[in-house]
Amino acid sequence: MLGKLDWSAIPFDQPIPLVAGAVVLVAIFGVLAWVAVKGHLPYLWHEWITSVDHKRIGVMYILLASVMLLRGGSDAIMMRIQQAVAYQSQGYLPPEHYNQIFSAHGTIMIFFVAMPFVIGLMNLVVPLQLGVRDVAFPTLNSVGFWLTATGALLVNISLVVGEFARTGWLAFPPLSELSYSPGVGVDYYAWSLQISGVGTLVAGINLVTTVLKLRTRGMNYLRMPMFCWTTLASNLLIVAAFPILTATLAMLLLDRYLGFHFFTNEAGGNVMMFMNLIWAWGHPEVYILVLPAFGIFSEVVSTFSGKALFGYRSMVLATMAICVISFMVWLHHFFTMGAGPNVNAIFGIASMIIAVPTGVKIYNWLFTMYGGRIRFATPMLWSVGFMVTFIIGGLTGVLVAVPPADFMLHNSMFLVAHFHNVIIGGVLFGAFAGFEYWFPKAFGFRLDERWGKAAFWFTFTGFYVTFMPLYIVGMLGMTRRMQHYDVAAWRPWMIIAALGMAVLTMGVICQIVQLVVSIRNREALRDRTGDPWDGRSLEWATSSPPPVFNFAFHPDVRGEDAYWDMKVHARQQSFEHDVPEYQDIEMPRNSPTGFVCAFFATIMGFALIWHIWWMVILGGIGAFATFVVFAWRDHDEYVIPAAEVAAIDRVNIEERRSLVSMAGAV
């Protein structure tokens, strides 16, 4: 009746996951109870859970990412402590538990922190920057978000019910095959990625279509803000790469569930095929993550330097070049596996070529800052911090792209240091910069600058103290994923790294405090103009937070830096304009489809993991029924009458007029 599920699935003998799970459960039920008692449930349901507004969905993505960052971060803390104390001893974690932790850490950080964070920012901002009312497929957007949440939920369930994979975040066979990993850990891994992968693909299709087909009047390709370009590139990569992940995991699952032989040692299966497939997805994946971050830095650097982006066209070219080349280098992840010197050389060179467009970008940012009037607000700090840090990460990347060097550094702590260098210094810094930069747009008030700067400095220093020692122990021969070790020379560095982790944690705490303080002081931090940073692109042309329909009119774009141009002209012409003729606006109706669909997906995923077949069928039928019900509805849009649009827009225009006249007086 319950497949493989029984009481032994709950690790009563292991205090750490049980306590952690209990705390999380108490927290969740506490929040739920509070919400229910306060009577917020209808509000949550109508305004958020069933919302198909791209801004709301973007915010929910970011919320999910932030919560999961805490989860993945606590895994990181546990690992750092373990490696600091596990010199000539077992440390405090049992080995199989340590293996689950690094697997969960990597999986969570990549799929449920970095991905939702960048997708959330893209969702929130791109339609605004393009001057349109929503993404191409609003309901599908909600489905995509909730499926991602399903994946995250399944990973967290594994904490208490059953176990997580012990295979690392890419689950290489044959270790991940049934014969070596008979438990449910790999199944948790594969099904949560399978489900959230569908969500990601949906988001990718949505954003590609939005950028290519929905731009406002006059928004030619070469007038799009840089963030829209990198969004396009990143989502093209999603559409091209995520199906590979889906196929690869499907093959692994077929091996595990039905005794197929894709990657087994027996009957002619081929493990190297897994390597090729997973990295054909995996390498583009890191660019899926970092390209949007590059876009964010471009926006931030030009806004806070008060200058147009230097070399806009070369930036576009570099973005698209990275997009293409990132598909041609995957083999550098297994130089050591015997492809032969010629193949290795070709892929090594191809990998190094990516440094060229990336370098172009760095120079463009520097030249944008050169001669500009720079304001070091928090988003700008993250951007400058990124430039310094990412250069180090990029250089060590070129280093490991040299096959002979890689033979020494492969699977060492040097590698761990390198990819954290680019992923924290690139993606995470970018996500934080974007968070600080667009927060006022999403919520109508700014974040506290003092705490924001403190968060930056703690994170920045903490990052260096944590990860520079890892380069050193890597060179001293320490391999990754070690539960304990006997080499005295490594020990001091591991202790320093653990201290660095403490500093990093301070950074996270500062960010939480920043949020709390800012919410408390929101009246003082209120942004009435909709343009708190003196921005250049269209998202600043509407109020903060924007009305559901974003723009009363589709803006008419006449050049790069659309909103900047508008401001300049408005100042020169003391803001004359015709009294506009407002029209009714049709907006998509809210829909529980996404939530219901994810509900069934969760049931189905859980049932598949535990081989509860009747529940699988139930979940499948439920999911299909949801779509049919959705397809059956008669009114998928509602109308906002012109008078209402006018009333909302007039407030916005008044605020803006005062802003411009003020700026004109200065």
Added chain:
Amino acid sequence: MAMTATVGHAHADPHHIGVVIEHPGPAPKRIVTAYGFWVFLLSDIVMFSCFFAAYAVLSGQTAGGPKGAEIFEQRNVAIETVCLLLSSFTCGMASIAADVRNRFWFYLGMSVTCVLGLIFLVIEFREFADLVGRGYGPSRSAFLTAFFSLVGCHGLHVSAGVLWLLTMMAQVFAKGFRADVLRRMMCFALFWHALDIIWVGVFSVVYLLGGAP
């Protein structure tokens, strides 16, 4: 935004390249939907290409089991192919019927498409059942693994297509040729034709190349 209403087109050509093609604004819904679905189909094709690649890698790994030439029956495959190609034609008929709002021809076209799809599925299912019965199931060898997965993945798509097809007929029955129903119909037609294209790939790579002794 209204505030630009008085601004002239001075900035229309910021790069002085001489060609100014003004973007007209958001595309109509029909175009957007079809475009998005196209993008989905492309991604689906990427997924298929992984299974094609796996088949190419594993097709020689018979582990002492049968080779392709020993188990493929060209006659069945020929019938399957004819069914699928014909069904694309009838699906096209149904699309045209939907465009001109002709219910009779729409139902007829869709029904024939459905029947042809089902014949295809039955033949495929019998082929699979027969192989498994002879002990040549997917776990026999890596070659059979790849074969069953690639062909089966296409078969699953056809099954999903049949389910979708029936839903479309029910929708037209209940809602008539409404704009959103027509958009879905357009996507369905794209999907069905794409399956045809993929089948041509399966047919050539698996059955023609693999069937040659």
